[in-house]
Amino acid sequence: MQLTFDADVERFRAEFAAFLDEHLPDEAVAKERSRSSSDVPEWARRWQRLQFDEGWLLPGNPPEFGGRDATLVQQYVHLAELSRRRIYHSFNPQGVGIVAASLLSFGTEEQKHRWAVPILRAEITASLGMSEPGAGSDLASLRTRAVRDGAEFVVNGQKVWTSGAHDADVLLTFVRTDPDAPKHKGISVLMIPTGTPGVTRRPFGSLIARDDLDFNEVFFTDARVPLENLIGPLNEGWRVANGSLGHERTLLWLSFADRMDEFLHDFTPRGPLDRDAYATAVMDAHALRLLGSTALARASRGEEDTASISVLKLLGSEAVQAAAERALSSAGPEGLAHPARTAPYTHLHLESFGGSWFERYARSFAGTIAGGTSEIQRTIIAERVLGLPRS
Known part of the structure; x- marks a missing residue:
């Protein structure tokens, strides 16, 4: 497996990195935080609109819808660069990533311009x-x-x-x-x-x-x-639903991989049990990125592999949960209250995965439920990968 990118992909990454370096709002402007996943402060609306106009909001879209017809691998490095810097490209993630994407896939031309474009330009949420x-x-x-x-x-x-x-x-x-x-x-x-x-x-x-x-x-x-x-x-809403969740799931594993990296950054092994928990998390993190890279390569060749998305969603969400549970157990009573996060966050950074180890563990259950529960993923894997009967 080749875990490097072609020169054109690296040029794409460098161009996006330069855009971020030049245009990120400074901290004095971006003091107001979002109250919910559909509340976008005015400065963040301007930031999202700039990305739309420059083709960096959803690069896989055509230019009239905030993109630049980027390949799947280019879309991956776009998300990876955002993740590496831990910044949002939108404070209305479901609106941009699922609702507008569904409108572009299934809506009429009138509906695309009536709703999708205003959502992508942060004019509505x-x-x-x-x-x-x-x-x-x-x-x-x-x-x-x-x-x-x-x-x-x-x-x-x-x-x-x-x-x-x-x-x-x-x-x-x-x-x-x-x-x-x-x-x-x-x-x-x-x-x-x-x-x-x-x-x-x-x-x-x-x-x-x-x-x-x-x-x-x-x-x-x-x-x-x-x-x-x-x-x-x-x-025909079932077909729309599958398309809607498909927009959410294609690179969903990347968010779990980022959380595993954050976990490894913050968890300092202290004893034999801690070292074992840390080593397990390291192996899970590497396995997730390697399997994710394989799925990305298949998808970039146009190969449909729905089952791999379920495998990655199941592995990623449960690896994060298991890592948080082991860390909470290792921390003992202190894990209930003391912050686990060591790296600072600035104005555009993503919210921390949690505060204390307990909060991280409690939040991890959302990952095993949202976007299709672990039980549902196991059913898909059993039927579509292992060929087991529906009964």
Whole structure:
């Protein structure tokens, strides 16, 4: 395996690095922080808009949508450079990475320019309305209904875990439009402005973020949505969902690899047990990057390898969780309170993976749930890699 990049890829990386060196907002300008994953401070809107205009927001997109038709490997080094410097390219990650990407894949030209471009230019923000109290990883079990009434859909139901919904302008919402069809067949996707009468957003805290609210319950009570807000064909929402999550998952393993690197940076082995835990984390980190590089190479050749994404998601999320658990155990009672992070963060840097080792361990469960639970990933691997029967 060749773990180096061609000269054109390195030129691409150097050009992006030079852009960052020249244009990063200075700390005095960027004091205001985001309140949620759909709240973008004004300075961050200007920063995102500059990246869009220069083709650095999502380099794989065509220029009119904030990119420069970059190859998959170039997109990887773009993310790697952001990760190495630990900076955001957007403070509305779901809006840019999933909602706008889904609009570009499945929306009409009018919808792309009505919603995708404003999201990418940080003129509006967006959240993803997928999960429900009884439909998390099993999206096909969703019950939020949309019934056609003339030129509108009437929507009733509830979403939950909708990150940033209370600050979002629009929700990409998955609804059931044919209750008599097989559960994978009767789903559609609507773009619903959050100011629509009948839409109620209720933020709530979590074990880690009790005051800094991001999660939401969203209730739809006879909310009327124009037919023109349908994204993709009627009753073809399952295909849109797979495409939406595909945008999220393609290079998802990189975020887990970065967290493993952060863990290794912060964890100092002290005794035999600590050294064993540290060595295990080192091996997991190397395995994740090597398998990720293999999957990247396959994808860059146009080879479809859905199973490898599940393997990487499962390995990455559980490696992070196991590393945090071992570190917490090694730290003993001090791990409940004392900060584990040693490197400083500046204005544009990503939020730390946690504060204390306990907080890191608690946060790690999100990685084994969001984007498809570990149980779901094991099912995919069993069926598509090992060829085991569905029963």
